[in-house]
Amino acid sequence: MAPTRDRRTGFSRRRQYGVFLGYVLAVAGAVVGAALLALSTFNPPAFSALRMALAGLTTPVSTGLATATRGIGAVPDIVSHYFFVEQENRVLRGERDRNRALLLRARTIAYDNRRLRALLTLRDRTEGVVVAARLVSSTPQSGRRFALLNAGRWSGVLPGMPVRGPDGLIGRVLETGPNAARVLLLSDPESIVPVRRTRDGLPAIAAGRGDGLVDIRSVESTNVHFQPGDLFVSSGVGGIYPPGIPVARILERGSDTVRAHTFAVPDTFDFAIVERAFLPLPPPVSPIKPAGAPK
Template sequence: MRRDQNLALVSAVVSGAVIAFGLLLLLIGRVNPDAGQRMRGVLLDLVTPAWSVVRAPFDGVGRAIDWGGDYFGAVDRNRRLEGELAAAHAELQRAAADRLALVQLKRVARVRVPERTLIATVRIVSATSGSVVRTAMVSAGSSDGIKPGQPVIGAAGLIGRTLETGIGAARVLLLTDPASRVPVMVVRTGQSALAVGVNTPSLELQDRVGADVPLRVGDRLVTSGDGGVYPPGVPVGTIIRADGDPALVRPAATPVGAAFVNIEAAWLPLPAADTPATTLAPVPIEARRSGAKVPVAAPVIVPANP
């Protein structure tokens, strides 16, 4: 009886300690988000190859269904494509003239345009749908040159950015994750805004510059290149609800169809990590007047997608 009581007491204490430790871990994670990065990488390396084998037959079935659909819908699509092609030809001629003008203007103004660098073309192995965090796993990792914070671009548009890497696998933060914020531009009006994930199929358009100009359903959004991670001009989505606040955006590319994606280097190189230590604390006016050597707060460069 006494022993039972002691055991119950010990187990209660252990349970309490464990829960307290969990909360402590959360606080540590808040201060240092990179904690546990390596362990996650190891688990990624373990899980991804297994799923890439398991999903192979399902991919085969999916391709077969696609093929059947292609076969039966071919005539309709051909007619539609011919119509689109005629419109595209006209657009192309205008674009060629614009491109020529742009080249001349750039030569005059000596604009330096950063190059987009392809690092790897990989396939999306799996996207977790069992968690509040929306991520996908791809079958290439640090051994292929992939680092956290690189844009992931599918054939139809932007997919997301890399979050963590293992040796042979990496995790991609999808656009629909609540932590994802993509600087975009409305193509028709040229306004910049943020496409923010909310854990639903559509994104929200927030912080639009010039909110008094109305959006229209069907307005296309492309990346603006602000923040330096995503290269400009990559399709992000289409406005599907313009009147509400915030407007809703349907992503151009979903990881469902995007079997293969490109992982590129961050568009503009991020500032070096070993910048001199600075403080953001306000310096008293007296200290400045006295001529004491005070650390100067450097301009803080916030990455596009914190």
């Protein structure tokens, strides 16, 4: 059905009110526009003041709309920036992990270099060095305390030779093979080392406990008092260990027998020096055969 060309309001009051309101607004707009035009022509200062007053009223609304518009427009940038930052954080965490591994490796190398330099210095100023070798394994958690040295009879290592590191005395060679040797550590229950206190020369014995520590026992008399931090070095008595090698440090106050921590810690064993015994045993003397005895 074709639309009607009749534009009369008819009997609809809503339509009539709408048309009437439109006319009123149009006339009011025209009147206001004419008044503003006349005001701007004949009284520019007043028109400027009115314009600024209207601007003051509409500025907060404009500001709010502009802020909302910028916030909505920034949403895509915020989302893209978030994903970019997340990816960048992932890359940085990967670099941090790689750098941490490199740092740990560098620290290990620096630690080994310090100990090797100390060992080389010790070897250069120590007489009677047989060989410098690596301690490839140890038993710090069992009742018996041994270490394995990767040098044996082919390198001149013999049973009874003292073994020391850059920190102090480690023990003595117990058994030897062609290219390996078994070392009895100071903390082994079968280990006994004559020692003396550095501050007054008090003689004592460092006996292994089997738990990673040693007992310092007085050999002079009773009621000998020990203080925490007292240092003990080898005394040279017995002819095996050279005098002056650091052995142990007292952990607690006591008398007669106290616990002490060895300077050479089994967990840090890496390289060691094998020395000749301080007073090596003389070679066995063959019995003299009487004259005329059969050969």
